[in-house]
Amino acid sequence: MGGDHGPSVTLPACRSFLDRHPDAELVLVGQAQALAPAEHWERCQLVHATEVVLMDDPVEIALRKKRDSSMRVAIQQVKRVDGVAAADACISAGNTGALMAVARYLLKTLDGIDRPAIASVMPNQFDGYTTMLDLGANVDCTAEHLLQFALMGSALVAAVDGKPQPTVGLLNIGEEAIKGNEIIKRAGELLRAAGQAGLINFHGNVEGNDIFKGTTDLVVCDGFVGNVALKTAEGLAAMLSNFIKQEFTRSPYAKLAALIAMPVLKHFKQRVDHRRYNGAALLGLRGLVFKSHGSADAYAFENALNRAYDASRNRLLDRVHERILATLQAREGSAGGSGEPREVVGSHQAA
Amino acid sequence: MGGDHGPSVTLPACRSFLDRHPDAELVLVGQAQALAPAEHWERCQLVHATEVVLMDDPVEIALRKKRDSSMRVAIQQVKRVDGVAAADACISAGNTGALMAVARYLLKTLDGIDRPAIASVMPNQFDGYTTMLDLGANVDCTAEHLLQFALMGSALVAAVDGKPQPTVGLLNIGEEAIKGNEIIKRAGELLRAAGQAGLINFHGNVEGNDIFKGTTDLVVCDGFVGNVALKTAEGLAAMLSNFIKQEFTRSPYAKLAALIAMPVLKHFKQRVDHRRYNGAALLGLRGLVFKSHGSADAYAFENALNRAYDASRNRLLDRVHERILATLQAREGSAGGSGEPREVVGSHQAA
Numbered sequence: 001m002g003g004d005h006g007p008s009v010t011l012p013a014c015r016s017f018l019d020r021h022p023d024a025e026l027v028l029v030g031q032a033q034a035l036a037p038a039e040h041w042e043r044c045q046l047v048h049a050t051e052v053v054l055m056d057d058p059v060e061i062a063l064r065k066k067r068d069s070s071m072r073v074a075i076q077q078v079k080r081v082d083g084v085a086a087a088d089a090c091i092s093a094g095n096t097g098a099l100m101a102v103a104r105y106l107l108k109t110l111d112g113i114d115r116p117a118i119a120s121v122m123p124n125q126f127d128g129y130t131t132m133l134d135l136g137a138n139v140d141c142t143a144e145h146l147l148q149f150a151l152m153g154s155a156l157v158a159a160v161d162g163k164p165q166p167t168v169g170l171l172n173i174g175e176e177a178i179k180g181n182e183i184i185k186r187a188g189e190l191l192r193a194a195g196q197a198g199l200i201n202f203h204g205n206v207e208g209n210d211i212f213k214g215t216t217d218l219v220v221c222d223g224f225v226g227n228v229a230l231k232t233a234e235g236l237a238a239m240l241s242n243f244i245k246q247e248f249t250r251s252p253y254a255k256l257a258a259l260i261a262m263p264v265l266k267h268f269k270q271r272v273d274h275r276r277y278n279g280a281a282l283l284g285l286r287g288l289v290f291k292s293h294g295s296a297d298a299y300a301f302e303n304a305l306n307r308a309y310d311a312s313r314n315r316l317l318d319r320v321h322e323r324i325l326a327t328l329q330a331r332e333g334s335a336g337g338s339g340e341p342r343e344v345v346g347s348h349q350a351a
Numbered sequence: 352m353g354g355d356h357g358p359s360v361t362l363p364a365c366r367s368f369l370d371r372h373p374d375a376e377l378v379l380v381g382q383a384q385a386l387a388p389a390e391h392w393e394r395c396q397l398v399h400a401t402e403v404v405l406m407d408d409p410v411e412i413a414l415r416k417k418r419d420s421s422m423r424v425a426i427q428q429v430k431r432v433d434g435v436a437a438a439d440a441c442i443s444a445g446n447t448g449a450l451m452a453v454a455r456y457l458l459k460t461l462d463g464i465d466r467p468a469i470a471s472v473m474p475n476q477f478d479g480y481t482t483m484l485d486l487g488a489n490v491d492c493t494a495e496h497l498l499q500f501a502l503m504g505s506a507l508v509a510a511v512d513g514k515p516q517p518t519v520g521l522l523n524i525g526e527e528a529i530k531g532n533e534i535i536k537r538a539g540e541l542l543r544a545a546g547q548a549g550l551i552n553f554h555g556n557v558e559g560n561d562i563f564k565g566t567t568d569l570v571v572c573d574g575f576v577g578n579v580a581l582k583t584a585e586g587l588a589a590m591l592s593n594f595i596k597q598e599f600t601r602s603p604y605a606k607l608a609a610l611i612a613m614p615v616l617k618h619f620k621q622r623v624d625h626r627r628y629n630g631a632a633l634l635g636l637r638g639l640v641f642k643s644h645g646s647a648d649a650y651a652f653e654n655a656l657n658r659a660y661d662a663s664r665n666r667l668l669d670r671v672h673e674r675i676l677a678t679l680q681a682r683e684g685s686a687g688g689s690g691e692p693r694e695v696v697g698s699h700q701a702a
Contacts, residue, residue: 125590136524139532173487173578181490181575208579209586224532225579227524228559228572232580233587235560239476240591240623247619248612257612264605268598272591 001030001052001070002094003294003301010093011037013301017309018043024309027087029074049073053098055294062098063105071099075106078287088312089288091279091304093296099289100137100282107287112324115141116284117149117223118291119156121277122233124214129277131157131166132211134223135230137282141222143186146170150191151323152283153218154200159314160281160307161217168195169206169216171225179205183222191220199327237272279304281311283320288312352381352403352421353445354645354652361444362388364652368660369394375660378438380425400424404449406645413449414456422450426457429638439663440639442630442655444647450640451488451633458638463675466492467635468500468574469642470507472628473584475565480628482508482517483562485574486581488633492573494537497521501542502674503634504569505551510665511632511658512568519546520557520567522576530556534573542571550678588623630655632662634671639663 003009007030014026018041025043028035035046049070053062062069071094077087092099096118104116119133133153138145150168157166170188172180177188188205195202203216208229211219221229244265248258258265270276274293278300282289288311292304354360358381365377369392376394379386386397400421404413413420422445428438443450447469455467470484484504489496501519508517521539523531528539539556546553554567559580562570572580595616599609609616621627625644629651633640639662643655 123590125593139524139530139535171579173490173575173582179490184490184575207586208582208584209589211583212586212590221579224524224535225576228522228576228580229583231524231559232562232583233559235558235563236584236587237591238560239474239563240588242476243619243622247615247622250615250618254615257608257615261599261608261612264598264601264608267601268594271594271598 001034001049002055002092003292003296004055004093005295005297007034007037009296009298009301011035012298013305014038014044015041016298017302017305021309027074027077029077030070047073047077053095053102055095057095057098059097059101062095063101069102071095072102072106075099075103075287075289078289079107080286085287089290089308091290091292091308093292093294093301093304095294096136096291099291103282103285103287103289107285107289109284110286110321110324112328113148113152113284115145115148116282117145117152118280119153119283120230120280122211122230123272123274123277124212126214127271128214129161130211130214130219131161131217132219132221132226132230133283134221134226135280136223136227138223140224141183143183143190146183146187146220146222147190147194147327148284148324150194150200150202150218150220151327152320153220155319155323156281156283156311156316157217159316159319160310162314163217165201166217167201167203167215168218168220169203169210171208171219171221171229172205173207175205175207177205187220194327197330199323199330234274237274275300276303279307281307281316286317288317352385352400353406353443354643354647355406355444356646356648358385358388360647360649360652362386364649364656365389365395366392367649368653368656372660378425378428380428381421398424398428404446404453406446408446408449410448410452413446414452420453422446423453423457426450426454426638426640429640430458431637436638440641440659442641442643442659444643444645444652444655446645447487447642450642454633454636454638454640458636458640460635461637461672461675463679464499464503464635466496466499467633468496468503469631470504470634471581471631473562473581474623474625474628475563477565478622479565480512481562481565481570482512482568483570483572483577483581484634485572485577486631487574487578489574491575492534494534494541497534497538497571497573498541498545498678499635499675501545501551501553501569501571502678503671504571506670506674507632507634507662507667508568510667510670511661513665514568516552517568518554518566519551519569519571520554520561522559522570522572522580523556524558526556526558528556538571545678548681550674550681585625588625626651627654630658632658632667637668639668 027045029047051066051069053069053071074090078090117134118137121129124130191202194200280291290308378396380398383399402417402420404420404422425441429441468485469488472480475481542553545551631642641659
């Protein structure tokens with residue numbers, strides 16, 4: 001029901017997704033009338049919900065008032081009761097703040113995770129993706145949170161991009177370890193120790209331009225910085241795309257040039273098409289939840305479905321959990337010796 | 352002497368600058384041999400310095416060891432003794448960290464300014480500029496620092512871009528006043544109060560994409576976030592520019608299309624040419640210091656000279672000082688009544 005366009009986008013995307021994945025099953029959650037077109041689809045179950053969380057509804061409304069919203073009922077589908085859930089992953093194009101709050105309330109966080117984070121990908125110069133988190137769920141992060149993001153993000157890249165040991169960069173304002181504020185410096189120590197303990201593949205500090213250089217598979221940052229970086233990139237891309245359009249329509253000659261350059265420009269456009277990498281993961285919850293961009297069209301929304309499908313097939317939830325448990329165990333092991341549970345990973349380094 | 356190319360870039364830029372500004376005088380500071388080509392230039396004075404701060408010299412070296420560096424001697428030229436200085440502004444393409452540290456040490460900060468900040472401009476969709484600060488001088492800022500940045504940045508835009516009451520945006524992760532971390536929320540209150548007291552023209556919160564949308568003339572943020580945003584934008588621009596080059600050389604047809612589209616692509620390139628807006632201002636010091644990008648060519652370096660020239664002709668230093676003094680006075684005025692000096696600007700609002 002969510003997003004700027006609702007079922008007019010999500011239903012065609014679901015139809016196409018089912019056609020392309022003969023082993024996939026969908027559970028569609030929403031108002032009866034909206035779901036009617038999907039009534040006789042194979043491998044598709046309809047679950048009715050009477051309410052809809054609006055894109056501008058405050059979190060409180062989604063959390064306390066609309067108890068039969070499609071968002072809430074959809075999240076409920078992935079809640080495991082006695083190890084079993086009705087669905088493996090939940091995908092929504094709705095209100096991000098509400099989705100995070102309701103998911104956190106219904107699903108709870110995994111052991112060892114203080115706060116869930118939002119992870120998404122940006123394109124890089126190798127025509128690959130750089131995964132980044134947190135993108136806005138947490139505006140104040142401790143060094144410990146940043147370590148948790150690194151663990152969760154590594155599990156995500158391993159599951160979705162098939163890289164077992166993704167490289168991790170800590171977003172900073174210089175490569176040297178002495179750069180940054182106190183939290184970032186401390187996070188650098190924790191990440192370095194986790195790398196030495198074999199829990200992650202830590203590269204070191206990276207800067208904003210490294211996101212697009214593809215210096216590391218994963219970039220870790222607090223949600224404030226991540227959100228500003230994401231929106232700055234979106235804003236620059238929109239401006240440049242507008243400028244190119246303006247230049248190629250400025251005069252009859254420019255229009256002719258556009259016609260001739262069309263195949264080249266089209267290929268360029270495809271290469272940087274943000275719809276191709278739609279679908280952010282809400283990590284750290286006891287269930288898989290993915291967020292599509294609200295403005296997604298059917299092609300973009302189908303890609304969010306694909307990402308959720310890959311993540312669940314590749315056991316993302318278990319992978320996140322395993323990485324967190326390994327870290328907690330490393331911590332306990334070293335705590336026995338040092339009585340300093342916080343320094344875990346650090347003391348492992350010396351072991 | 353500074354930058355990636357040294358005098359091979361700075362001297363031609365200075366020559367061209369002198370030719371274009373018949374009323375301008377230059378003081379060139381550097382090693383005797385390097386400055387020799389400028390020996391007989393009119394309106395040009397040479398000041399010799401035996402040492403050079405290297406681009407990778409630690410701040411400590413620049414500050415404590417190289418006491419006769421061109422950087423240090425150049426900054427010394429703008430230091431006012433009994434109200435008189437040898438030069439109105441200092442421009443360097445050298446090591447940013449060293450420049451800031453030496454400038455701060457030699458010139459000191461203005462009354463009412465805790466920390467200097469680095470301000471620069473980004474292009475926006477109106478083919479204008481959005482000024483942004485801080486871009487990396489301060490990795491931990493209080494709300495009070497962000498207010499000082501807003502005051503200094505407003506003075507800069509007023510002096511250089513001729514807008515007497517530039518609009519100010521506070522960089523945040525949402526437009527609503529309740530967004531962001533505690534420091535940002537508190538900064539929002541201070542800026543709102545300063546706006547109501549007529550000290551700045553406060554627009555409200557802006558997001559990363561607003562930099563390029565040109566929503567406000569000025570965007571205020573802490574140096575960590577500003578540096579990440581700047582470098583993210585630089586990285587994306589570099590990647591896109593590479594992709595365009597690759598696409599237009601991919602095949603014989605693409606190369607032909609490039610030839611035909613050349614005038615259009617050239618105009619596009621000029622529009623987003625970052626050399627046009629080279630020259631960051633170090634604000635909050637008792638003297639004007641401008642920083643050129645280290646990789647600047649002669650055209651870019653000349654633009655940094657132009658910005659410094661405009662700033663000094665338009666009394667940037669006095670303007671910054673006046674705005675700070677007005678704020679301090681507003682604060683004292685209201686402090687007399689309320690005994691709450693911190694709430695100054697806030698209580699003015701009620702006055």
